[in-house]
Amino acid sequence: MPAYIQPESANTQQTFPSDLLKGKVAFVTGGSSGICKQQTLALMQHGANAFIIGRNLEKAQKAASEMSNETGNTCIGYSCDVRNPQSVSQAVEQAIKDFGRLDVVICGAAGNFLAPISAMSANAFKTVIDIDLLGTYNTIKATMPHLRKSRGVYIHITATLHERATPLQVHVSAAKAGVEAISNVLAIEEGINGIRSNCIAPGPIRGTEGMKKLSYKGTTSEKSSPLGRWGTFTDINNLTLFLVSDAANFLNGQVFRVDGGERHVQPTNDYPNNLIEFQTLIKNGLIENREASKQRQAKL
Numbered sequence: 001m002p003a004y005i006q007p008e009s010a011n012t013q014q015t016f017p018s019d020l021l022k023g024k025v026a027f028v029t030g031g032s033s034g035i036c037k038q039q040t041l042a043l044m045q046h047g048a049n050a051f052i053i054g055r056n057l058e059k060a061q062k063a064a065s066e067m068s069n070e071t072g073n074t075c076i077g078y079s080c081d082v083r084n085p086q087s088v089s090q091a092v093e094q095a096i097k098d099f100g101r102l103d104v105v106i107c108g109a110a111g112n113f114l115a116p117i118s119a120m121s122a123n124a125f126k127t128v129i130d131i132d133l134l135g136t137y138n139t140i141k142a143t144m145p146h147l148r149k150s151r152g153v154y155i156h157i158t159a160t161l162h163e164r165a166t167p168l169q170v171h172v173s174a175a176k177a178g179v180e181a182i183s184n185v186l187a188i189e190e191g192i193n194g195i196r197s198n199c200i201a202p203g204p205i206r207g208t209e210g211m212k213k214l215s216y217k218g219t220t221s222e223k224s225s226p227l228g229r230w231g232t233f234t235d236i237n238n239l240t241l242f243l244v245s246d247a248a249n250f251l252n253g254q255v256f257r258v259d260g261g262e263r264h265v266q267p268t269n270d271y272p273n274n275l276i277e278f279q280t281l282i283k284n285g286l287i288e289n290r291e292a293s294k295q296r297q298a299k300l
């Protein structure tokens with residue numbers, strides 16, 4: 001039993017005006033599910049229209065239609081693989097045809113799975129680098145001319161796991177560290193053109209695909225978080241709204257962690273036995289292998 005469980009945060013509608021982003025347009029990679037879908041919804045609840053991209057067209061269009069219905073603003077879902085620069089450029093062209101401008105870009109498309117370096121092929125490592133790191137670069141290149149015009153804002157979704165070495169996460173750690181480096185350079189190169197660039201680094205967030213993939217059954221618990229719970233979509237949304245608002249006009253080149261202080265906790269997780277037992281955990285179905293992960297996602 002944790003000593004204390006932090007209550008849920010106030011939702012964005014209690015804190016920010018409903019017309020905060022009226023007339024503004026958000027372009028969100030990975031916006032058809034999870035954290036980035038909820039960020040898109042929050043931006044739309046405060047007046048923005050949105051263009052979301054993912055590889056799966058049906059999933060993106062369904063999410064877009066749900067969010068349009070819920071908010072009364074317009075969201076368009078589009079199929080695009082962020083690994084392919086032409087595909088991202090086409091998506092941006094379409095967003096400009098549809099909305100005429102871009103004000104907020106969220107780079108959130110990502111991939112993950114658990115694997116040690118010893119069992120990770122070069123292509124497996126490259127796959128995550130291509131989605132998370134190259135995908136962010138491709139998105140920045142394609143959207144930058146439009147953010148220069150609007151003096152817009154980039155938010156990159158990174159993580160906290162690369163700040164301390166996290167086993168089974170070398171691909172994501174390298175990619176997210178790289179994304180933070182890109183954001184910092186972007187902040188100083190494009191700050192002079194009125195563009196701000198910051199990162200949101202979520203800790204474990206409830207109800208996400210990421211945490212489904214990363215949780216070892218029985219070994220990852222909300223109770224071990226300093227505030228007695230994991231983060232919620234609302235926690236991320238509040239920071240997102242703040243960062244795109246004029247209240248954050250001097251915030252540039254920063255990484256904002258939404259982890260309840262979790263990264264400062266010294267691990268007590270039975271290292272290195274947990275690592276040695278990795279193969280047993282996979283064998284017993286406590287960590288998803290590639291096939292199990294594909295089968296579960298196919299059912300979604």
Ligand code: NAP
Nearest residue numbers: 030033034035054055056081082109110204205208209210
């Ligand atoms: P999620 O629901 O799986 O979101 C990832 C999104 O990226 C999906 O909508 C997916 O759509 C899209 N995507 C994947 N590969 C793509 C590609 N090649 N091109 C275009 N889109 C692609 O995961 P999540 O857990 O909410 O994570 C969202 C972000 O938060 C990620 O950047 C993740 O690293 C970060 N994060 C999450 C946590 C957590 O607790 N969940 C913690 C730290 C950081 P398609 O499948 O349709 O392509």
Ligand code: COA
Nearest residue numbers: 110111112113114115120121123124127209210288289290
């Ligand atoms: N363990 C080890 N290697 C794995 C793996 C696992 N669980 N899952 C995939 N790989 C390897 C594959 O074997 C392949 O390498 P190979 O050619 O040497 O065999 C490589 O990774 C690419 O796999 P593939 O399935 O072709 O990639 P994809 O582009 O179709 O999918 C993923 C990308 C693997 C990242 C997939 O999990 C995905 O689409 N994720 C998006 C959702 C997500 O992860 N959300 C959480 C965000 S935090």
